[in-house]
Every structure is written in structure tokens, then in C-alpha cells.
Amino acid sequence: MATEAAGAEHAKEGGLVFHPMDQFIVKPLFGDGPVGLFTITNVTLWMALTILCVIALLVLGTSSKSTIPGRVQSVAELVYGFIRKMVEDVAGKDALPFFPYILTLFLFILFSNFLGLLPMAFTTTSHIAVTAVMAVLVFLTVTIVGFVKNGAGFLSLFWVSSAPLPLRPILALIEVISYFVRPVSHSIRLAGNMMAGHAVIKVFAAFAPLILLSGIGVLVTPLSILAITAIYALEVLVAFIQAYVFTILTCVYLKDALHPHH
Amino acid sequence: MEGDIAQMGQFIGAGLASVGMGGAAIGVGNVVGNFLSGALRNPSAAGGQTATMFIGIAFAEALGIFSFLVALLLMFAV
Numbered sequence: 001m002a003t004e005a006a007g008a009e010h011a012k013e014g015g016l017v018f019h020p021m022d023q024f025i026v027k028p029l030f031g032d033g034p035v036g037l038f039t040i041t042n043v044t045l046w047m048a049l050t051i052l053c054v055i056a057l058l059v060l061g062t063s064s065k066s067t068i069p070g071r072v073q074s075v076a077e078l079v080y081g082f083i084r085k086m087v088e089d090v091a092g093k094d095a096l097p098f099f100p101y102i103l104t105l106f107l108f109i110l111f112s113n114f115l116g117l118l119p120m121a122f123t124t125t126s127h128i129a130v131t132a133v134m135a136v137l138v139f140l141t142v143t144i145v146g147f148v149k150n151g152a153g154f155l156s157l158f159w160v161s162s163a164p165l166p167l168r169p170i171l172a173l174i175e176v177i178s179y180f181v182r183p184v185s186h187s188i189r190l191a192g193n194m195m196a197g198h199a200v201i202k203v204f205a206a207f208a209p210l211i212l213l214s215g216i217g218v219l220v221t222p223l224s225i226l227a228i229t230a231i232y233a234l235e236v237l238v239a240f241i242q243a244y245v246f247t248i249l250t251c252v253y254l255k256d257a258l259h260p261h262h
Numbered sequence: 263m264e265g266d267i268a269q270m271g272q273f274i275g276a277g278l279a280s281v282g283m284g285g286a287a288i289g290v291g292n293v294v295g296n297f298l299s300g301a302l303r304n305p306s307a308a309g310g311q312t313a314t315m316f317i318g319i320a321f322a323e324a325l326g327i328f329s330f331l332v333a334l335l336l337m338f339a340v
Contacts, residue, residue, distance in 0.1 A: 021338060090313060185324040192327035195334075245320040248313055 020202040024126055024195065043130075046122045050112040057107070079107065083247065090251035094258055101141070102254075105134060106247040113194060113239035117232070125242075126194040128187060135187035138250050146257035157260035186249060193242050197235045204228045272336050279333040286326020293318040 028039050061076025083103045087095055116123025124130050146154040158175040208224040297315045301308035
């Protein structure tokens, strides 16, 4: 989001020394040059780590293929079964060709959310640029699949045939608007949730040392640290739920593309 | 006292925009509360509907996130 805002000037202005939005600044890993298309930045590093983790989970999980699964294999099987069941339940059996895509989306979002929770880490999913790419790809996939599978019949998604006839044009307008808002809300939900959570943690983390130096700090600092711990626990939950919500909404959109008739 | 009137408007606007997040809180509370009261009446049917609940939460929450976004834009991007 608006993350390339000024960094270290906040302290000079007399504001918080640890500005809550500073953690989202994209900076080059080596040197201080400008960020170009092919500059290796902290985003690149954490995205690569995310992908390495996903590959490690799936490769290690399937390497032994034992009848009694070990720890890594159980986790890999659990994730696979969970997403497969979700695709089948929500989008139907004929959505299964898209299962690899949806599993990839889920694992990428889940791991970048969880890796972002490590101290000093960078949350790649907190950037609207990252989530928008995924959401727009989902939107394009759904639209293209809808038109390829149903032809012009896909447009019946907007024509609610169960509604009374005079109401249908108005409903069609609303449906079209809500269809095109999908990629916006899809991407902003994930980025906004991750960014808000991390900013809140940072605000409380800045509280603790600031207030410790002034009189009542002995009382307030432990409270502040308790609050960080509680919010961190909530963020672990949110990291999973947002990955889940992103994938389940992808499934819902896919169901619309495969079965557009209300 | 320093700063100008535009900055004051920016801060007041950001504060007003974050009121919308309270609406999202009410909405999400409504969704989960109604799910729970339905689930306790018929617990055997509840398991299959958790996905629907999460979709409902996601839709209700998205609008709160929008108002949060407006607040952030006012604070940092304007």
C-alpha cells in the first residue's frame, strides 16, 4: 500500500521513533540504489523463502511415501486433503482441474503470511501489488473459463431468472458492478488485513520502550507487552483465516464460472 | 500549535473514516452470532456450513477494510 513513504524522518519530526508503516518499505538488499525492475529487494528475498518453504514441505512430504506418515508427510497430506475437499465441496467435481492452481495459491499465501510473522521479517502479502496480481489472475481465469465453458450463456450469471421480470435489469446492473469489484475486494481484503495487523503490533511495540522512560512506564510497559503477545496470537489466526478466505472465494468464483445458472 | 488547516482536515477525515470499521465489527459479530445460534439448534448441520460462515465474514469484513484503507490513504498518501 502507501508504503514507500518517508522512513527515518519521523523521529526528527518528534513522532514515533518506530513508525508503524516503516516495516513495509521496499528496499534493495545490496547497496542503496533505486529500486528498479530487476533489483533484488527484501520482497524478492522473502518471496523466494516462501517458495522454498512450500517446495520443502511438498518435496519432503512426498519423498518417503510411507504407509504410516511421518510428521512432514502428515502435514502435506492434511493440506492436500483440506484444499481438495474445499474445491470439491464449494466448486463441484468439475472444478478439480483447477485444484493445482488453488493449492498453489493457498500454500503461497499461507506461507508468506506465516513467514511475515517472524520478527524482522517482511510480509509480502501486505503489499497490494502482490495480492492484486493474484486477484486479477483469478478474475481473468474465472472470466475466461466461464466464457470458454458456457459461451454467451455465461452472461446469464448477471440475469437473475428467479427474480420478477421488472426487477431483473436493476439486479443485472448490481450483479455486473459486483462482478467487477471482485478483484478489488479480493486483493484489498488480504493486503489490508495483513498490513493492519502488522501495523497494530508495531504501534504497541513502539509504546513499550517510549513509555518505559517516562514515570508510569513500570506499570504500562508490561501491559503493552501482554497486548503485543495477545495481538500476535490473533495474527497467527488471521494469517491462516485470510489464506483460507482467499482460496475459498476463488472456489466460489470458479463455481460461478462453471455453473452460471442461478 | 502548528500545522495548517489542510492537515487538520486530513486527520479529522482519517478519524471519521475509521468509524466505518465499527460497522464491519457489528457485521462480523452479527454473522458469527447468528451462525452460532443456528448451529446450537441443529449442531449436526453446523459442520457443513462453516465455509459459508467464513465467506459471509469475508464479505462483511471487506467493507471495513475499505474504510481502513481510506483512513490510511488520508494519513499517508494525501
